[in-house]
Amino acid sequence: MTEPADRGPVLRRRIEADLDSLREKSQFRTLETAPGINLCSNDYLGLAYDPRLKQAVASALAESAAIGGTGSRLLSGNAPEWAALESAFAEYSGTEAALYFTSGYAANLGLLGSLLKPGDVVFSDALNHASLIDGMRISGATKVIYPHRDTEYLAHALRQHSGGTGARVIVSETVFSMEGDVAPLEDLLRLARDHGAEIVLDEAHATGTRGPRGRGIAAELGAERNVLAIVHTCGKALASAGGFVCGGKMLRNYLINHARTFIFGTAMPPYLARQIEAALGLARAADAERAHLRAISMALRKGLTAAGIPCGTSSTHIVPILLGSNEMALHMAAELQRLGFGVKAIRPPTVPAGTARIRVSLTSRILQEDIRRLIAGAEAAWQSGRRTFAGVAHV
Ligand SMILES: Cc1ncc(COP(=O)(O)O)c(C=O)c1O
Structure with missing residues (x-):
């Protein structure tokens, strides 16, 4: 029997072998x-x-009562700046409500991990981002991966999975992060309608860059309220940090109560909310x-x-x-x-x-x-x- 004390060297050997193998495959990454x-x-x-954004951060810092997050939003961290920002962001995204997470990764993990259950079927584009994949994975839902942007395959898969009692949810990025192409959103909306499925969209690379005033691909089609949730991130075109899940008020309440990445993390410092709000104004006008x-x-x-x-x-x-x-x-x-x-x-x-x-x-x-x-x-x-x-x- 292996003694617990022997486990250290085993792990070290495994780490070393893994790194060697990455080097051999020219896959070893550095910072x-x-x-x-x-x-x-x-x-x-x-x-x-942008100097205007820098100035907004400087003012926010100077005027901020606290510069620390101090606790989870459910405990001491719910500074009024966050509620104000979430209202502003809901208006921007064209949805009833929005909830801020400390990263886009946390938003996707919290959203999909809490929303989907075993017995549900989730249909995921093959090139979806790791944060979406991880969210689906931890949910325990059945995953159907359809080839990138292949709506014929998706239609077939939706028909095949029409018998169950669980929810059926289509998950897609809108602008794909590695291909730079755009999801066939009109087809996704039609398929969801025809098959009684819901849609979750990740607009990370469309936030600020696409749609009217940079409001994203869903807004380009006026479809913001025809999908269950839209994720916008703040670390890219908004030059800040964090991510929003945008959707109905009920969804927001659900996430506040169930999304583990929201509940079990410290709120970001309140001046960041002011930075994101300023960035939003600049992005709208860009x-x-x-x-x-x-x-x-x-x-x-x-x-x-x-x-x-x-x-x-x-x-x-x-x-x-x-x-x-x-x-x-x-x-x-x-x-x-x-x-x-x-x-x-x-x-x-x-x-x-x-x-x-x-x-x-x-x-x-x-x-x-x-x-x-x-x-x-x-x-x-x-x-x-x-x-x-x-x-x-x-x-
Ligand atoms: C499509 C997509 N979704 C989510 C994320 C995660 O966002 P964040 O970097 O804010 O954690 C990224 C990026 O890195 C992304 O490319």
Whole structure:
């Protein structure tokens, strides 16, 4: 029998073997940031550097009674700033209510983990974010994964699972974080209607960047109240931190009572609520930044396509340069870094095996001139990489 005292070395050996194996597969990740023009930032509207937002934080700090969260929202942490922000955010999202979580990850985990039960069936796009996957997983609901944006498959799956008594819920990102394409929301809404299913949407990459006043894809279709819940996050275009679950008042009350990531965590400091409210105002007004984002994204996709470099089905400010092998992705990253672009290779398990890539996420601070240089650099690296790695599977 193994003594408890022997368990330490076992774990250490396991950790070491795991890291060795990651290195062998070129999947070992480090925390180094790539210097240069930042092409892996989610600060889509450039607000992280905006002096108006900095000023709003400085004022909030100066005026704040407390600078600590002090406790869970259910205990001492429910500063009035949070209630004010949640009302403002519900108005922005076009829903009856909104509830703030300390991260988008916590919002998805708390929402799906508390809402879904064993016996329910959840239909999840194959490329949904890890936070959605983890939320579904801990719920114990039956998971049906449909191929990315494949509504025919989804319709078939909904028919197949029409007999049970549990809830049926479709879960999808709206702008997909690694592909930069958009969920077929009109079809999802029709399928949900036809099959008596509910919809949960994650707008993390659409918040601030898409829809009227940056209110997201659901708002683009006027469908904010036709879905059960919409998750908006604050760490990307809103240059802050946290996430909101937006929906009906009843859903909000349910989450306050059941979402473990809401209940069992300390509230964020109240000045952060003022930061998010200020960012919301700036994001609403950022039509010029959204137009610029659209223009540079289109130019990048056009240039890459003309050079024969695949960028998949992207139609947004997230443009993947699809490279296939880890080696090719690392080569492209190194070449672009040499030219002064801050990019990183994205490899499995973040993306499916064989789909390693450079995920270019554009922000409104990037210039058209930068895009022209990026295309030229990517084309040169693509050619040299294909010569160097002939025989390795690329896209
Ligand atoms: C689609 C999606 N949902 C949720 C999250 C988690 O949000 P946060 O970074 O605020 O935890 C992310 C991002 O990182 C994301 O890309």
